[in-house]
Amino acid sequence: xxxxxxxxxxxxxxxxxxxxxxxxxxxxxxxxxxxxxxxxxxxxxxxxxxxxxxxxxxxxxxxxxxxxxxxxxxxxxxxxxxxxxxxxxxxxxxxxxxxxxxxxxxxxxxxxxxxxxxxxxxxxxxxxxxxxxxxxxxxxxxxxxxxxxxxxxxxxxxxxxxxxxxxxxxxxxxxxxxxxxxxxxxxxxxxxxxxxxxxxxxxxxxxxxxxxxxxxxxxxxxxxxxxxxxxxxxxxxxxxxxxxxxxxxxxxxxxxxxxxxxxxxxxxxxxxxxxxxxxxxxxxxxxxxxxxxxxxxxxxxxxxxxxxxxxxxxxxxxxxxxxxxxxxxxxxxxxxxxxxxxxxxxxxxxxxxxxxxxxxxxxxxxxxxxxxxxxxxxxxxxxxxxxxxxxxxxxxxxxxxxxxxxxxxxxxxxxxxxxxxxxxxxxxxxxxxxxxxxxxxxxxxxxxxxxxxxxxxxxxxxxxxxx
Numbered sequence: 001x002x003x004x005x006x007x008x009x010x011x012x013x014x015x016x017x018x019x020x021x022x023x024x025x026x027x028x029x030x031x032x033x034x035x036x037x038x039x040x041x042x043x044x045x046x047x048x049x050x051x052x053x054x055x056x057x058x059x060x061x062x063x064x065x066x067x068x069x070x071x072x073x074x075x076x077x078x079x080x081x082x083x084x085x086x087x088x089x090x091x092x093x094x095x096x097x098x099x100x101x102x103x104x105x106x107x108x109x110x111x112x113x114x115x116x117x118x119x120x121x122x123x124x125x126x127x128x129x130x131x132x133x134x135x136x137x138x139x140x141x142x143x144x145x146x147x148x149x150x151x152x153x154x155x156x157x158x159x160x161x162x163x164x165x166x167x168x169x170x171x172x173x174x175x176x177x178x179x180x181x182x183x184x185x186x187x188x189x190x191x192x193x194x195x196x197x198x199x200x201x202x203x204x205x206x207x208x209x210x211x212x213x214x215x216x217x218x219x220x221x222x223x224x225x226x227x228x229x230x231x232x233x234x235x236x237x238x239x240x241x242x243x244x245x246x247x248x249x250x251x252x253x254x255x256x257x258x259x260x261x262x263x264x265x266x267x268x269x270x271x272x273x274x275x276x277x278x279x280x281x282x283x284x285x286x287x288x289x290x291x292x293x294x295x296x297x298x299x300x301x302x303x304x305x306x307x308x309x310x311x312x313x314x315x316x317x318x319x320x321x322x323x324x325x326x327x328x329x330x331x332x333x334x335x336x337x338x339x340x341x342x343x344x345x346x347x348x349x350x351x352x353x354x355x356x357x358x359x360x361x362x363x364x365x366x367x368x369x370x371x372x373x374x375x376x377x378x379x380x381x382x383x384x385x386x387x388x389x390x391x392x393x394x395x396x397x398x399x400x401x402x403x404x405x406x407x408x409x410x411x412x413x414x415x416x417x418x419x420x421x422x423x424x425x426x427x428x429x430x431x432x433x434x435x436x437x438x439x440x441x442x443x444x445x446x447x448x449x450x451x452x453x454x455x456x457x458x459x460x461x462x463x464x465x466x467x
Contacts, residue, residue, distance in 0.1 A: 001186075006130045006178050017185050018083065021127075029127045033120055034068055035088060041065050051253040060095050067092055083132065086435075090124040090136045091116065094105075127173055133174035141167045205296040206242045208285065211258055216244060219291060227296060228273035230463075231417070244294070247273050258282070258292060268297060273458040274450035276295045347384040351412075351419065351460075353379050354388065358395055366399050366408075373412035378419055380462050386443050387460070393440050394423075397433045401425075418449035430456060 003006050008014040041061045121140065125133050149155050165356055185291040205223035209216055218240040224230055228247070232241045247254040249264065249271050257264050264282045271280045279297035352371065359368035398408055411422040423430070434440060434452060444451070449461035 001182060006175070006182060008182070011190070016189075017182065017400050018080070020185065021181070022079060022082050026076075026086060026127050027079065029123060030082050030086055030089075033447055034071075036067065037089075037093070037120070038068050063095075064089075064092055083128070086124050086128055087132050087136055091139045091143075093121060094140045097144065097147050122170070125170060125179055128174075130175050130178040133178070134171060136292060137167050137170050137174070202293070202295060207243070207294045208291055209240070209244075209294065210291045211257075214259060216241065216255055216258065228276050228278070243273070247271050249280075254280075254294070274448070276445050345385065346381055346384070348379055348381050349384050349387060350377055350379055354391065358391055362399070363396050365404065366395060366402070367404055367406065369398075370407060370409045371412055372409060372424075375412070375414060378412070378414060380419065380460075381461075382460065383446050387447050389439055390443050390447060393437050394434075397430055397437070398425075399430060400433065401427055417463060421458040421460065423456040423458070425456065 003253055010018060041064050045061050045065070067089065071081070071089065074081045075085060091297075125136055126138065136215070141163055145155075148159065202222070205226045206221070207218060207224070207227070208220035209218050211217070218237045221236045221240050224236045224239050225232070227239065227243045230243070234242075243256070244255040245253055247255055249269055252262070254271065256262075266281075266283055268279050268281050271278060281293075281295040283293045283295070285291050285293045352373075352375075355369060355371065379413055401407070406425075409424040411420075411424060413420045413422075431452070431454060447460060449463070450460040452458050
């Protein structure tokens with residue numbers, strides 16, 4: 001930006017600034033002021049014609065009206081002409097000083113009209129650029145001195161010095177205002193550039209937000225679908241707000257932590273959403289306005305599979321075939337679970353078929369589980385091996401509690417986001433054994449939609465794109 005003229009050295013930036021200023025302030029001010037002036041001049045002409053004033057008293061009003069009509073036509077064709085129209089119209093308005101009837105206007109009316117015109121002219125000064133302001137202020141200064149001198153036939157030193165001093169202060173004020181306006185425009189451009197670059201600089205899912213009192217506003221998001229609670233049918237803003245409401249940090253929602261300005265800024269924090277645990281980072285961000293960035297640090301890659309060493313798998317499988325009569329003991333020891341625990345391969349599974357197979361494997365130790373459902377079969381994609389381990393641990397807990405003395409019943413319902421397995425038993429020990437099971441502790445965050453409820457409702461998640 002040039003220090004004297006205040007014009008941007010980059011022509012594209014200067015053009016953008018002029019277009020923005022024309023759209024936001026120049027057009028509204030121009031049409032507002034000069035619509036009023038048009039009506040005022042038209043009224044003046046009608047009044048003087050009715051009173052049969054000499055035409056010499058009206059020619060300035062005719063010129064002013066003609067120019068305003070012409071400028072409206074040009075502005076409709078090219079809105080950028082507003083800038084020039086403001087300068088020319090404001091200069092022409094200075095000639096109206098010659099149009100007062102000294103016989104019909106009192107001294108107080110002179111003062112009142114002069115103050116009102118100065119206010120309208122000042123409004124035009126401040127919506128113009130500094131260079132345009134120099135032309136207008138300089139033109140008005142010259143016109144005031146000349147018209148006053150010709151009317152009074154003398155040059156009043158006090159009046160002239162007062163006009164010059166006032167014009168200097170007006171120019172200084174216009175300079176400061178135009179400079180501040182351009183700096184604000186630059187900061188807005190910089191912030192917009194940062195917003196565009198954020199997804200490239202922060203290659204992780206994030207939510208940009210602002211907040212005030214009890215309201216949070218989502219400004220921008222990136223990879224929002226990787227956040228917990230994200231639903232494809234909802235917009236990014238809805239998904240972002242739901243995450244902020246339901247994400248927990250030490251049993252307090254993330255939105256409450258933000259609104260209450262808790263100590264969560266600029267550090268990695270442990271958070272959880274239902275069964276899912278992850279790391280978040282909350283940072284302040286912004287140039288003009290200080291906003292917040294909520295960054296999801298750790299995401300699981302759902303397609304990655306870690307296989308147990310093949311030789312170990314073969315040795316364990318051989319030992320299990322030799323000791324078939326101790327099959328259940330090997331499960332309890334977790335040998336099969338250890339083999340599959342790190343296998344995150346996603347497959348389509350048939351839930352009822354998997355439970356029937358487990359009923360068959362465990363028929364010597366537990367009465368077959370009975371399912372109550374309206375569906376013939378449920379198909380969904382999940383971590384197949386992790387689900388198998390999870391169900392095996394459920395069977396082991398039931399065996400420990402009931403053996404073959406009790407038939408377990410499970411009510412199955414399907415929802416949009418999860419499948420509910422409601423274990424219909426009356427045992428507080430089940431929940432205790434469930435919470436203490438090390439395999440379940442490591443698996444549930446991958447396959448469950450939310451933690452198991454106290455009435456033993458298990459929700460198998462259909463959403464697998466996050467940890």
